[in-house]
Amino acid sequence: MALPTYATPIQRTYYYAYLFFCAVVFFFLVAPLIAIVPISFSVSPFMVFTEGMLAWPPDPEAWSLRWYRNMIGDCSAEVVSSTVPCSTKWMKGTVNSFYIGIIATFIATVLGTMAALGLSRPHMPYKALIMSILISPMIVPLIITAAGMFFFYARINLVYTFTGVILAHVALATPFVVITVTATLVGFDMNMVKAAQSLGAKPMRTFFKVIMPLILPGIISGALFAFITSFDEVVIVMFMASIDQLTIPKQMWAGIRQEISPVILCMATCLVILSIVLLTTVELLRRRAERLRGIKAR
Amino acid sequence: MLLRSVDDSQINTVFPNTFEEYKKWDKEKDELPPEEVYRALFEELAYGDKIQVGRALTRMNYSKSGWKSLIKKTSRAIKKAVKKDELPDNYKDFLIEANEKWADPTYWYAMGQMVNNQTSIYYWNAIDRTFDQELNVVQQEEDRRVYVQTWLKTLKVSIYVTVFCLILGFPVAHLLANLPLRYSNLLMIFVLLPFWTSLLVRTTAWIVMLQQKGVINGVLVWLGILSDDGRIAMVYNETGTLIAMTQILLPFMILPLYSVMRVIPKSHMRAAQNLGAKPAMAFWRVYLPQTIPGMSAGGLLVFVLAIGYFITPELVGGKDGKLIGSWIAYHLKTTLNWGLTAALGAILLGFMLIFYWLYNKIVGIDNIKLG
Numbered sequence: 001m002a003l004p005t006y007a008t009p010i011q012r013t014y015y016y017a018y019l020f021f022c023a024v025v026f027f028f029l030v031a032p033l034i035a036i037v038p039i040s041f042s043v044s045p046f047m048v049f050t051e052g053m054l055a056w057p058p059d060p061e062a063w064s065l066r067w068y069r070n071m072i073g074d075c076s077a078e079v080v081s082s083t084v085p086c087s088t089k090w091m092k093g094t095v096n097s098f099y100i101g102i103i104a105t106f107i108a109t110v111l112g113t114m115a116a117l118g119l120s121r122p123h124m125p126y127k128a129l130i131m132s133i134l135i136s137p138m139i140v141p142l143i144i145t146a147a148g149m150f151f152f153y154a155r156i157n158l159v160y161t162f163t164g165v166i167l168a169h170v171a172l173a174t175p176f177v178v179i180t181v182t183a184t185l186v187g188f189d190m191n192m193v194k195a196a197q198s199l200g201a202k203p204m205r206t207f208f209k210v211i212m213p214l215i216l217p218g219i220i221s222g223a224l225f226a227f228i229t230s231f232d233e234v235v236i237v238m239f240m241a242s243i244d245q246l247t248i249p250k251q252m253w254a255g256i257r258q259e260i261s262p263v264i265l266c267m268a269t270c271l272v273i274l275s276i277v278l279l280t281t282v283e284l285l286r287r288r289a290e291r292l293r294g295i296k297a298r
Numbered sequence: 299m300l301l302r303s304v305d306d307s308q309i310n311t312v313f314p315n316t317f318e319e320y321k322k323w324d325k326e327k328d329e330l331p332p333e334e335v336y337r338a339l340f341e342e343l344a345y346g347d348k349i350q351v352g353r354a355l356t357r358m359n360y361s362k363s364g365w366k367s368l369i370k371k372t373s374r375a376i377k378k379a380v381k382k383d384e385l386p387d388n389y390k391d392f393l394i395e396a397n398e399k400w401a402d403p404t405y406w407y408a409m410g411q412m413v414n415n416q417t418s419i420y421y422w423n424a425i426d427r428t429f430d431q432e433l434n435v436v437q438q439e440e441d442r443r444v445y446v447q448t449w450l451k452t453l454k455v456s457i458y459v460t461v462f463c464l465i466l467g468f469p470v471a472h473l474l475a476n477l478p479l480r481y482s483n484l485l486m487i488f489v490l491l492p493f494w495t496s497l498l499v500r501t502t503a504w505i506v507m508l509q510q511k512g513v514i515n516g517v518l519v520w521l522g523i524l525s526d527d528g529r530i531a532m533v534y535n536e537t538g539t540l541i542a543m544t545q546i547l548l549p550f551m552i553l554p555l556y557s558v559m560r561v562i563p564k565s566h567m568r569a570a571q572n573l574g575a576k577p578a579m580a581f582w583r584v585y586l587p588q589t590i591p592g593m594s595a596g597g598l599l600v601f602v603l604a605i606g607y608f609i610t611p612e613l614v615g616g617k618d619g620k621l622i623g624s625w626i627a628y629h630l631k632t633t634l635n636w637g638l639t640a641a642l643g644a645i646l647l648g649f650m651l652i653f654y655w656l657y658n659k660i661v662g663i664d665n666i667k668l669g
Contacts, residue, residue, distance in 0.1 A: 011577065022473045025466045026488045028545060032503035033495060035513050039506060048511045132658060139654050141606020143623040144643045147630050151640070232496040234609060239630060252498045256505065256613050265506070268499040275494040279487070 033272055040067060040265035047262055067262040090267060093251040097231055100162065100247060104169035105227040111170065112177025112226070113219055117211070119178070120185040131178075138175045142235040145172070150239045160242040168236045173226035180225060184218025184289060217289035221282045228278055333389060371397050445625070445642070452621040455539060455611070456604035460551075462544045463600045464593065467551035471592070474552070475559035493549035501610050504542040508533040508614075534616030542614045547603055551596035558592030598657045602650060622646060 007015070043064045044050045050062055069076075073088045115134060119127055137145055149168050150159065158164035188211075196206040212219070234249035241250065248267060255264045379392070470489070474482045492500060507513045515529040524530070532538050562585065570580035608623030615621070622642060629639040 018469055019473075022470050025470045025548075026485065028466070029492050029548060030488050032500060032507050032545065033492065036499075036503045036506055046511070047506050047509075049513065049516060132654070136654070139602060139657075140650055141603075141608070141623065141646060143606060143608045143626050144647050144650070147626060147639055147643045150630065151636065228494060232498070234498060235627075238627075249496065249498050252496075252502065253609075253613075256498070256502055264502055268496075268502050271496045271499050272491075275496070276491065279490055279494045283490075 036265045037269050037272070040262055040269045041065065042067075042262055045261060047265060067266045071263050071266045089246060089251050090248070090263065093246045093248045096245060097247040097249075100166055100169060100245070101227050101230040104166050104173055104230040105223050107166070107170045108173035108226040108230075109177050109219060109223040112174045112222060113181050113215075115174070116178050116181035116185060117207075120182060120188070122190075134178050135175045137172050142172075142233075146235045146239050149236065153240060159240055160245070162245055165237060165241050165245050168240055169230040169233060172233060172236070173229045176225035176229055177219070177222035180222035181215060181218045184215045188214060217285040221285045224278050224282055228275070368397055445622075448620065448622050448625060452605055452623075455536070455543070455621060456601050458540055459543045459547060459604045460597050460601045462540070463548050463551040464597060466544065467548055467555055467596065468589075468593075471552045471555035471559055474556050475562075476564070489549050489552050492545065493553075497546065497609055500546050501542060501613050504538065504545070504610075504614060505533055508538050508541065533614055535618060536615065539611045539615040539621075542610050543604060543607060546610060547600045550599045550603060554595040554599065555589065555592040558589055558595075562588050595657070598653055602653045602657070605649065606646060 039047055039049060041063050042048075042050060043062055043066060070087075071090045073091050115130075118124060119131060119134075124130075146168075149171075153159045153164050153168070158167065192210055192214075193206055196210045197203075201209065232249060233247075234253050237245065237247050237250045238253065241247070248271070252264055252267060255261065375392075375397070474485055474489070477485070505512075509515070510529050510531065510533075512533070514532065515524065518524040519526055519529065532541070566584050566588070567580050570584040571577060575583065606623055607621060608627060611621045612624050612627070615624075623646075626639055626642050626646070629635045629642070
């Protein structure tokens with residue numbers, strides 16, 4: 001939407017002011033994420049830009065991989081400083097995060113897909129009610145979900161276990177799968193199911209041979225959403241997990257509260273990269289799905 | 299959780315007989331409860347399960363401080379007497395002798411709050427009220443009032459964040475909706491990247507940006523706008539919370555707005571101007587009304603998310619930035635006052651359901667789109 005050639009000077013001013021404002025907002029959105037990347041390569045044990053880092057030409061002394069080595073559990077003398085102890089917690093957290101995340105994603109994807117399939121049937125009774133109950137974990141504040149789950153799981157002895165944390169994450173992640181899969185099913189031609197069945201396919205076979213290949217992009221992006229939800233979740237982990245179930249977010253939380261160290265920024269940088277990868281995958285899948293269904297890209 | 303917020307049976311299982319007798323006490327006639335109450339209390343303290351009594355004590359302390367030490371001292375005296383096999387003739391005199399507080403009717407009145415299996419005390423506590431002797435609802439003492447203030451602050455912060463998100467999000471959504479797809483898809487990454495990035499990463503990033511020696515202060519000093527010792531404190535106070543929460547929730551405003559603006563035909567604005575409206579007028583009368591669904595969807599979403607926010611205010615907000623979520627976490631994790639936790643949670647949930655219902659009315663819950 002460029003300016004027409006006949007625009008008056010005032011309109012031009014407004015237009016450029018508007019563009020400038022938008023640029024500022026975009027900057028506001030991403031600047032913090034970009035700012036942390038260079039600091040994570042700093043030598044200094046504080047989360048600031050040091051003089052050496054800003055000097056021109058760059059001072060190689062000011063940059064290092066020190067905190068990254070600390071993060072992966074390297075404890076040699078040049079890595080540890082007086083304020084930043086060496087710890088193996090980050091790696092343990094990473095393993096746990098992936099373990100919990102992957103299992104929770106798998107369960108949530110299966111459950112969510114089934115729910116979405118059922119909900120998109122035209123004759124499903126109480127559709128709106130079921131949908132709002134399924135979606136509610138997304139809207140209800142996490143702290144409330146966490147408190148409620150804590151009381152409930154305490155009664156059935158699931159607090160401080162992997163099972164408990166995974167189940168809680170499944171409950172949180174399922175709505176994302178339901179939403180994405182439902183969105184893919186909008187353009188789905190139910191006659192194909194009928195055709196498959198009239199040709200003699202059993203329901204399971206129909207699902208795996210006909211439905212699933214078509215809604216796969218939706219399922220995958222739902223699964224990615226589910227994964228990031230579980231991977232990023234801190235409130236529930238804080239209440240329901242003991243030290244054995246330490247995850248990356250919990251360790252980051254503890255790190256920010258106790259010893260503010262650049263190691264946190266190293267992990268943060270890794271997470272930003274992870275999110276870029278996931279975002280790109282989801283975007284590509286979405287476009288592919290829209291192309292396949294013959295809907296013009298938005 | 300809702301059950302927990304009114305549940306008061308914990309203590310009833312410990313002192314069943316005492317409470318049974320207590321109910322017979324005619325407060326009008328006698329200043330102190332009758333002998334039977336003292337007797338039942340004596341027996342239950344003497345033979346009760348120690349751990350159970352301990353739990354009950356914690357509950358009793360919520361209604362009036364001083365219970366814990368009172369019961370502990372008394373039960374020591376009772377245990378001594380039982381050991382020596384000297385059951386007193388008059389239980390009332392014995393207990394009052396053991397601790398003169400048993401002659402103080404205010405403690406007995408406080409016990410009255412706990413007699414029933416269900417209680418609303420936690421709800422009243424959650425809005426800074428408590429019971430007086432006659433079980434009337436009164437204001438909490440001055441120095442124990444925190445929740446009303448926190449509720450108001452939570453509300454204030456949420457409203458501010460919603461308004462800021464709207465101001466910042468509207469032009470951006472407009473730009474994205476009107477650019478050719480090639481560019482808008484590219485720019486969309488700027489919105490989606492924060493949306494996909496871990497909440498904690500973004501919160502950490504804001505601490506790095508805003509702290510005393512942080513990026514923003516550094517740039518301002520370098521530009522000469524601030525002197526080196528005039529650095530602004532932007533983090534660990536309400537300003538920090540507002541800035542960080544606005545950035546974190548902004549994508550939730552932009553995305554619904556964008557999807558609404560995308561389908562508004564551009565020809566409407568041109569038609570309005572053709573009919574003689576000034577651009578501002580055309581915008582105000584033609585464009586803006588069509589974006590209302592988007593604005594209300596985004597606004598409600600941001601508001602609902604902001605009101606229950608906990609991680610960011612807790613980390614960036616410092617001492618005075620605490621919102622209601624922090625208190626819930628505090629009581630759940632630290633003081634273990636689960637009744638109050640549940641009551642605060644239930645009130646918040648009530649708010650949320652109202653907004654959820656509104657949201658459903660306005661946009662329909664199945665219209666939520668991701669990315």
